Amino acid sequence: MSSFNPHDYDVVVVGAGGAGLRTAIEASARGAKTAIICKSLLGKAHTVMAEGGAAAALANVDSRDNWMVHFRDTCRGGKFLNNWKMAELHAKEAPERIRELERWGAVFDRSKDGWINQRNFGGHAYPRLAHVGDRTGLEIIRTLQDKGVHSGIDVFMEYTVVKLFKGDDRISACLAYERETGRFHLFNTKAIVLATGGVGRTYKINSNSWEYTGDGQALAYEAGADLMDMEFIQFHPTGMIWPPSVAGILVTEGVRGEGGVLRNNKGERFMFKYISPLFAKETADTEEEAKRWLEGDKTARRPPELLTRDEVARAIRAEVKAGRGSPRGGAFLDISWRDPEYVKRKLPSMYHQFMELAGVDITKEPMEVGPTMHYHMGGIRVDAESAMTTVPGLFAAGECAAGLHGANRLGGNSLSDLLVFGKRAGEYAARWAKEHPATKPPAPLAEAAVAEALDPFERPKGENPFTIQESLRETMHEYVGMIRTADELKTALEKIEELKSRARNAGAFGNRQYNTGWHASLDIGHMLVMAEAITRSALAREESRGAHTRDDFPKTDESKWATVNVVSRKTGDRMTTVLEPLPRWSEEAKRIITSKLEDVSTQAGGAP
Amino acid sequence: MWRGQGGKGFYVDYEIKREVGMVVLDAVHRVQASQANDLAVRWNCKAGKCGSCSAEVNGVPRLMCMTRLDSLPTDAPITVAPIKSFPGIKDLVTDVSWNYRVNKRIPPLTPKALTPAERLKGEFNMQQRDIDRVQEFRKCIECFLCQDVCHVLRDAEKATDPSLEGGFYGPRFMIRIAGLEMHPKDGVDRVPLTKKEAGIGFCNITKCCTDVCPEHIKITDNGIIPMKERVADRYYDPIGIIAHALGGNGKDKAGAAAEDGGAR
Ligand SMILES: Cc1cc2nc3c(=O)[nH]c(=O)nc-3n(C[C@H](O)[C@H](O)[C@H](O)COP(=O)(O)OP(=O)(O)OC[C@H]3O[C@@H](n4cnc5c(N)ncnc54)[C@H](O)[C@@H]3O)c2cc1C
Ligand code: SF4
Ligand code: SF4
Ligand code: FES
Numbered sequence: 001m002s003s004f005n006p007h008d009y010d011v012v013v014v015g016a017g018g019a020g021l022r023t024a025i026e027a028s029a030r031g032a033k034t035a036i037i038c039k040s041l042l043g044k045a046h047t048v049m050a051e052g053g054a055a056a057a058l059a060n061v062d063s064r065d066n067w068m069v070h071f072r073d074t075c076r077g078g079k080f081l082n083n084w085k086m087a088e089l090h091a092k093e094a095p096e097r098i099r100e101l102e103r104w105g106a107v108f109d110r111s112k113d114g115w116i117n118q119r120n121f122g123g124h125a126y127p128r129l130a131h132v133g134d135r136t137g138l139e140i141i142r143t144l145q146d147k148g149v150h151s152g153i154d155v156f157m158e159y160t161v162v163k164l165f166k167g168d169d170r171i172s173a174c175l176a177y178e179r180e181t182g183r184f185h186l187f188n189t190k191a192i193v194l195a196t197g198g199v200g201r202t203y204k205i206n207s208n209s210w211e212y213t214g215d216g217q218a219l220a221y222e223a224g225a226d227l228m229d230m231e232f233i234q235f236h237p238t239g240m241i242w243p244p245s246v247a248g249i250l251v252t253e254g255v256r257g258e259g260g261v262l263r264n265n266k267g268e269r270f271m272f273k274y275i276s277p278l279f280a281k282e283t284a285d286t287e288e289e290a291k292r293w294l295e296g297d298k299t300a301r302r303p304p305e306l307l308t309r310d311e312v313a314r315a316i317r318a319e320v321k322a323g324r325g326s327p328r329g330g331a332f333l334d335i336s337w338r339d340p341e342y343v344k345r346k347l348p349s350m351y352h353q354f355m356e357l358a359g360v361d362i363t364k365e366p367m368e369v370g371p372t373m374h375y376h377m378g379g380i381r382v383d384a385e386s387a388m389t390t391v392p393g394l395f396a397a398g399e400c401a402a403g404l405h406g407a408n409r410l411g412g413n414s415l416s417d418l419l420v421f422g423k424r425a426g427e428y429a430a431r432w433a434k435e436h437p438a439t440k441p442p443a444p445l446a447e448a449a450v451a452e453a454l455d456p457f458e459r460p461k462g463e464n465p466f467t468i469q470e471s472l473r474e475t476m477h478e479y480v481g482m483i484r485t486a487d488e489l490k491t492a493l494e495k496i497e498e499l500k501s502r503a504r505n506a507g508a509f510g511n512r513q514y515n516t517g518w519h520a521s522l523d524i525g526h527m528l529v530m531a532e533a534i535t536r537s538a539l540a541r542e543e544s545r546g547a548h549t550r551d552d553f554p555k556t557d558e559s560k561w562a563t564v565n566v567v568s569r570k571t572g573d574r575m576t577t578v579l580e581p582l583p584r585w586s587e588e589a590k591r592i593i594t595s596k597l598e599d600v601s602t603q604a605g606g607a608p
Numbered sequence: 609m610w611r612g613q614g615g616k617g618f619y620v621d622y623e624i625k626r627e628v629g630m631v632v633l634d635a636v637h638r639v640q641a642s643q644a645n646d647l648a649v650r651w652n653c654k655a656g657k658c659g660s661c662s663a664e665v666n667g668v669p670r671l672m673c674m675t676r677l678d679s680l681p682t683d684a685p686i687t688v689a690p691i692k693s694f695p696g697i698k699d700l701v702t703d704v705s706w707n708y709r710v711n712k713r714i715p716p717l718t719p720k721a722l723t724p725a726e727r728l729k730g731e732f733n734m735q736q737r738d739i740d741r742v743q744e745f746r747k748c749i750e751c752f753l754c755q756d757v758c759h760v761l762r763d764a765e766k767a768t769d770p771s772l773e774g775g776f777y778g779p780r781f782m783i784r785i786a787g788l789e790m791h792p793k794d795g796v797d798r799v800p801l802t803k804k805e806a807g808i809g810f811c812n813i814t815k816c817c818t819d820v821c822p823e824h825i826k827i828t829d830n831g832i833i834p835m836k837e838r839v840a841d842r843y844y845d846p847i848g849i850i851a852h853a854l855g856g857n858g859k860d861k862a863g864a865a866a867e868d869g870g871a872r
Binding site: 043104110116117132138139147157180210211353464465466467515516517 | 613627628629630631634640641642645646647648649650651652653654655656657658659660674676697698699701703704708711712716717719729730731732733734735736739742743746747749750788791
């Protein structure tokens with residue numbers, strides 16, 4: 001008897017967050033026999049945590065908005081390292097993806113006119129985020145989940161994919177284990193779409209769920225796919241920093257969008273000092289102007305608190321370094337000057353989060369906040385239109401894929417990313433499945449993979465996997481954090497090597513059923529691949545750009561580094577990191593990103 | 609902490625060091641990381657947003673990630689046990705799949721005729737005040753704590769009844785149905801479902817569900833009672849019965865469609 005149960009599908013989607021669900025719905029609608037596999041229960045994926053909103057140029061609140069402005073904002077935010085084609089498709093298609101959700105049951109907050117309301121967020125020129133209070137992710141995932149269960153998709157909840165297989169050099173199957181029983185399952189399939197989310201659990205202070213161990217990226221890497229832009233880790237400027245047990249939990253950017261201001265321990269509103277030349281023309285330089293903007297004056301420019309995340313995170317760090325930080329090493333974020341009822345209505349879960357976890361009433365006092373590892377711009381390299389990776393039949397969408405966000409992601413662009421590229425991945429995976437016959441099932445390889453996965457049980461007295469994970473998180477935080485130097489990065493690489501040998505000695509005890517320790521020992525492998533790729537890429541990129549800051553190369557170097565991605569791939573048993581040219585920008589794309597904001601905005605009553 | 613498999617088990621004592629601001633989930637994680645690697649527990653967000661970490665803490669159904677240790681008495685051990693309405697899998701993890709099967713039986717939003725302006729724009733036009741109630745229900749994070757305390761589900765063991773026929777969907781799904789029924793653009797009549805398959809008649813409004821909801825949703829007052837009224841109007845009130853037969857009872861979907869221009 002074989003040690004796994006076999007299944008047959010046209011398309012297998014790994015991950016049931018926004019990207020995975022949207023993919024599966026599309027693939028199924030296009031006639032592919034589709035399965036969706038996820039580590040947690042359905043509806044609990046990381047997407048559920050997203051708060052602020054989904055960016056789409058609906059122009060419901062500010063008629064000056066359009067896809068070109070969104071495209072321009074995204075590329076400027078990404079410091080022009082974006083795959084321009086992805087950014088264009090994203091900006092053009094996001095509005096229809098949002099509207100489609102409404103038809104499927106999502107109930108977005110309304111504007112005065114009764115259309116979908118939109119709020120301000122960092123880096124977006126106009127109010128652009130469709131939202132539901134501060135629980136937008138819940139609304140999106142629940143809508144897709146409810147749509148999905150009526151779409152003929154087979155759902156495998158609490159299953160973890162541990163290996164991908166190829167046959168004839170293209171994707172043929174994946175192996176998963178079922179948490180509840182510890183049994184293995186082999187999914188023979190023509191196409192696999194990875195939608196496994198990010199890597200935040202490789203860092204000590206982070207806003208991410210337990211699932212964020214970089215599984216999809218590591219599985220793709222092992223299967224021969226390229227990883228790209230791995231050095232770009234987004235530190236969100238506002239995470240909770242107290243009490244210690246909640247450190248890292250996110251404070252949505254929606255707080256700043258609704259008028260929250262940042263102050264140092266002297267009470268100064270310091271962001272005015274940190275406006276970089278790229279954004280100077282579009283940012284208010286006095287408190288008076290910032291206030292007018294908040295009141296809706298369209299001639300005023302946006303407050304500096306709404307600069308991109310990399311800029312705000314660096315500013316907070318600089319204040320702390322200069323001795324002007326908050327008592328616990330961050331800054332104060334204050335929304336208490338606004339009407340308490342307004343705050344409770346617009347930011348209900350922030351209100352509760354601080355009340356219940358920190359005993360702070362945000363309608364009365366400021367929040368203490370500091371940077372937290374939040375999002376990974378890097379990931380699996382994909383084709384802009386089809387979302388296919390460099391491995392035929394293997395696709396990727398959502399946070400685990402790279403390209404759209406360049407060196408820094410704008411808030412709200414992830415939720416729309418999931419929808420736009422989830423749909424595309426589903427469409428192209430279904431098409432691929434139709435055009436390619438199934439390959440031979442990789443039974444003997446799967447048997448070997450099962451044995452490998454069970455290996456930790458051979459060492460019931462082996463090292464505690466949770467301890468190894470904690471060491472890795474500390475290493476990354478200490479040596480591959482927000483600000484990096486070559487020496488630190490090299491130290492990190494040495495430590496990662498040590499951790500690799502410790503990982504080979506990780507043990508599991510008890511039985512296979514719902515065994516969290518065993519699971520943790522399997523995660524470590526993925527996390528180490530991620531850690532190595534992030535570190536090597538950070539070492540390779542000898543400049544500072546977006547979310548990647550090198551103390552030893554503090555300048556943004558447009559001559560060399562603006563035109564290359566850092567790509568990591570498996571060569572034999574080693575990881576190689578090479579520079580590859582960005583896709584060439586089209587003339588139109590170039591024109592849009594270099595235009596003045598007014599020139600691409602929709603003029604009142606006219607073109608474009 | 610309750611340790612066991614397949615519903616059988618016993619309490620095991622663990623000792624950990626308390627820290628400022630610690631929540632029950634932190635304590636459980638600390639035990640898991642240092643003393644019981646194989647301990648089964650669900651969690652995702654640690655911020656009260658995903659509804660994974662439901663358990664009974666000192667006998668009260670709660671989210672472990674939102675329960676601070678300093679809110680609990682210090683003179684006795686804290687007990688942590690799985691929620692009881694659903695079959696145990698291992699330690700703190702229970703089999704909640706029944707809920708997913710119930711959910712699948714609820715027909716999705718089916719938009720009624722749109723106005724020309726809506727069709728042109730591809731969006732619904734709805735005023736915020738008309739969707740406030742629906743949004744309240746949609747705050748549900750599916751922690752199933754309300755399902756856990758509902759004595760209808762506990763007593764009748766409906767949670768393990770695979771057929772569901774003649775049973776009760778439970779408070780979580782009452783508000784899910786109510787959210788669709790009260791959606792200004794939904795075109796399906798959900799009153800028969802509410803009465804028959806979903807069994808709203810079983811609920812006797814004890815409000816235990818409302819008391820435990822971590823999202824502070826007024827499940828009974830805002831969801832179940834209005835739905836009961838709709839059922840009563842339709843099935844028991846003679847005027848309502850006649851009005852329905854003639855195609856219009858209060859908020860009637862066909863009537864509302866006519867207001868929109870009636871194009872289907
Ligand atoms: C607190 C917070 C707030 C945020 N707010 C916003 C916001 O306001 N706007 C915005 O645009 N973005 C926001 N983001 C970012 C955004 O939420 C995420 O980037 C996005 O949800 C990722 O979605 P996804 O579909 O790619 O993956 P996820 O939703 O994370 O789903 C990953 C899925 O993959 C599964 N999986 C992983 N590994 C495996 C495996 N080995 N086998 C099987 N299944 C696996 C998981 O179980 C899960 O189902 C926020 C993030 C956080 C943390
Ligand atoms: S009010 Fe109704 S649904 Fe709620 S717990 Fe009581 S019987 Fe159950
Ligand atoms: S209604 Fe409240 S208690 Fe019930 S599942 Fe939803 S959030 Fe939990
Ligand atoms: S872990 Fe998400 S609600 Fe507790």
